[in-house]
Amino acid sequence: MKLESFQNNKAGDCLICRFSKSTKLVIMTLVVALLSVLVAAPWNNTPGSHIAWDNAAKDAGTTTVAVETNESGNDYIKWVDFSVSYLAMQKALNIDIESHKNGQPVSWIELLAYLGAKYGGNFSKYKSNDMDALVAKLQSQSMDELTKGMKNYSYYFQAYTAVLGGMVGTYKINGEEKYGLMGFSPIAKFYPYSDSDDFGNRRTYGFTRKHLGHDMIAATGTPVIAVESGIVEALGWNQYGGWRIGIRSLDQHRYYYYAHLRQNRPYAEGLTVGSKVTAGDVIGYVGHTGYSTTENVNNIRLSHLHFGLELIFNESQKECNNEIWVDVYPLVKLLRKNQMEVVRDNATKEYHSKNKIEIVSYSAKPIPPVQPAQVKKN
Numbered sequence: 001m002k003l004e005s006f007q008n009n010k011a012g013d014c015l016i017c018r019f020s021k022s023t024k025l026v027i028m029t030l031v032v033a034l035l036s037v038l039v040a041a042p043w044n045n046t047p048g049s050h051i052a053w054d055n056a057a058k059d060a061g062t063t064t065v066a067v068e069t070n071e072s073g074n075d076y077i078k079w080v081d082f083s084v085s086y087l088a089m090q091k092a093l094n095i096d097i098e099s100h101k102n103g104q105p106v107s108w109i110e111l112l113a114y115l116g117a118k119y120g121g122n123f124s125k126y127k128s129n130d131m132d133a134l135v136a137k138l139q140s141q142s143m144d145e146l147t148k149g150m151k152n153y154s155y156y157f158q159a160y161t162a163v164l165g166g167m168v169g170t171y172k173i174n175g176e177e178k179y180g181l182m183g184f185s186p187i188a189k190f191y192p193y194s195d196s197d198d199f200g201n202r203r204t205y206g207f208t209r210k211h212l213g214h215d216m217i218a219a220t221g222t223p224v225i226a227v228e229s230g231i232v233e234a235l236g237w238n239q240y241g242g243w244r245i246g247i248r249s250l251d252q253h254r255y256y257y258y259a260h261l262r263q264n265r266p267y268a269e270g271l272t273v274g275s276k277v278t279a280g281d282v283i284g285y286v287g288h289t290g291y292s293t294t295e296n297v298n299n300i301r302l303s304h305l306h307f308g309l310e311l312i313f314n315e316s317q318k319e320c321n322n323e324i325w326v327d328v329y330p331l332v333k334l335l336r337k338n339q340m341e342v343v344r345d346n347a348t349k350e351y352h353s354k355n356k357i358e359i360v361s362y363s364a365k366p367i368p369p370v371q372p373a374q375v376k377k378n
Contacts, residue, residue: 076313080159082326085123086333097180109160110143116156158367162253162311165364166228172358181338184225184280186307189339193218199327205291212325213308220303222286223351225340226277229359235273242289252370257308260300262287269350280340280357316373
C-alpha cells in the first residue's frame with residue numbers, strides 16, 4: 001500500500017483513519033523509518049550476493065566499503081568515494097619520489113591506503129603527523145606487517161590504486177629517464193584556467209542529476225592534454241557532453257572523459273577510436289558544445305573542459321546505473337604541477353606536445369584485472 005492511501009481513505013475505512021492528524025503523522029514517520037532499515041539491512045551474505053560493510057554512519061563523513069561477488073565467485077569493488085585530500089596526496093607523492101632517490105622506495109598509494117583505512121575513508125581527519133608516524137614505522141616494519149589484520153586496508157589499496165595507478169613511475173622525457181609524477185594536467189601549460197570543487201552539483205538539462213565531473217573554465221581553443229596513456233574508446237557527439245573523447249587506461253581500470261570540446265574542430269588531427277595516446281599528448285581543444293540532440297551546437301554558456309574519471313573493476317560497470325565516477329578536484333590540483341608545454345604548427349594550425357614522453361614503467365603494484373561482464377543466462 002502506498003503511504004498516500006492513509007490520507008486518501010475516508011474516515012472509518014481503516015483503523016488508522018480513526019486517529020488524529022498528529023498521531024497519523026507519527027505513525028507514518030515510524031513506518032518510513034522501519035522501511036528504510038529493512039531495505040538497508042544486509043540480509044543475505046551468501047556467495048553471489050552483495051556484501052557491504054559500513055565503517056560508520058555517512059553523517060560521520062566515513063565511507064561505505066562495498067564489494068560484490070559475481071557468479072564465478074570473484075569479488076570486485078562496487079563503490080568508491082575518493083576523498084583523499086590534495087595535501088595528503090602531495091605529501092605522499094613527495095615521500096615516494098624522495099624514497100626512490102634513496103634506494104628505499106615507499107609507495108605513495110600504500111601510504112594513502114593505510115591512512116584511508118585508519119580514517120574510514122574520511123580525509124577530513126588527515127594530519128600530516130599521521131603520515132610522518134607511518135613513515136617512521138616503515139623504517140623497521142614492512143607495510144604487509146603493519147597492515148596485517150587491518151580492517152579494509154585491502155579495499156582502500158585497490159580503490160586508490162584504481163584512481164592513482166597511472167600517475168607515478170619511470171618515464172623518459174626527450175630520452176632522459178626520470179622517476180616521478182607522469183600524469184599530466186588536462187590543460188596545457190601557460191593556458192590559464194579556473195576551477196572549483198563542483199563534483200555533485202545539480203544539473204538539469206534532460207533530467208535532474210548530479211554533476212559527475214570537474215569543470216575547468218578556459219578559453220575556447222585551449223589545447224586539451226591526455227592525462228594518462230591509453231586507448232581511445234569513444235569519440236563523437238553526445239547530446240550532454242557535445243564533442244567528447246573517452247580514453248581507457250592501459251590497465252583498463254580508468255576511463256577518462258573529456259567533454260564540451262570546440263565546435264567544428266574539436267579533436268587533434270588523426271585521432272580516432274582505437275588510437276593509442278601517450279600521457280602528455282594533445283588530444284583536443286576546449287569549447288562549449290553540447291546540450292543538444294543536434295551535432296556541433298554551442299549550447300553551453302561558458303567555454304570549459306568537463307573532465308571526468310570513471311573507475312571500472314568489472315566490465316559491467318562501464319555503462320550501467322551504478323557507474324563509479326570520482327571527485328577529481330584534488331587530483332587535478334596535484335596534476336597542475338605537471339603541465340605539458342605545446343607548440344603550434346602554423347601550416348596545419350594544430351598544436352603538439354613540445355616534449356616527447358615515453359612511459360617505461362608504473363610504480364603502482366598491480367591489482368586484480370578488470371573482470372569480464374557476466375552474460376545473463378535465460
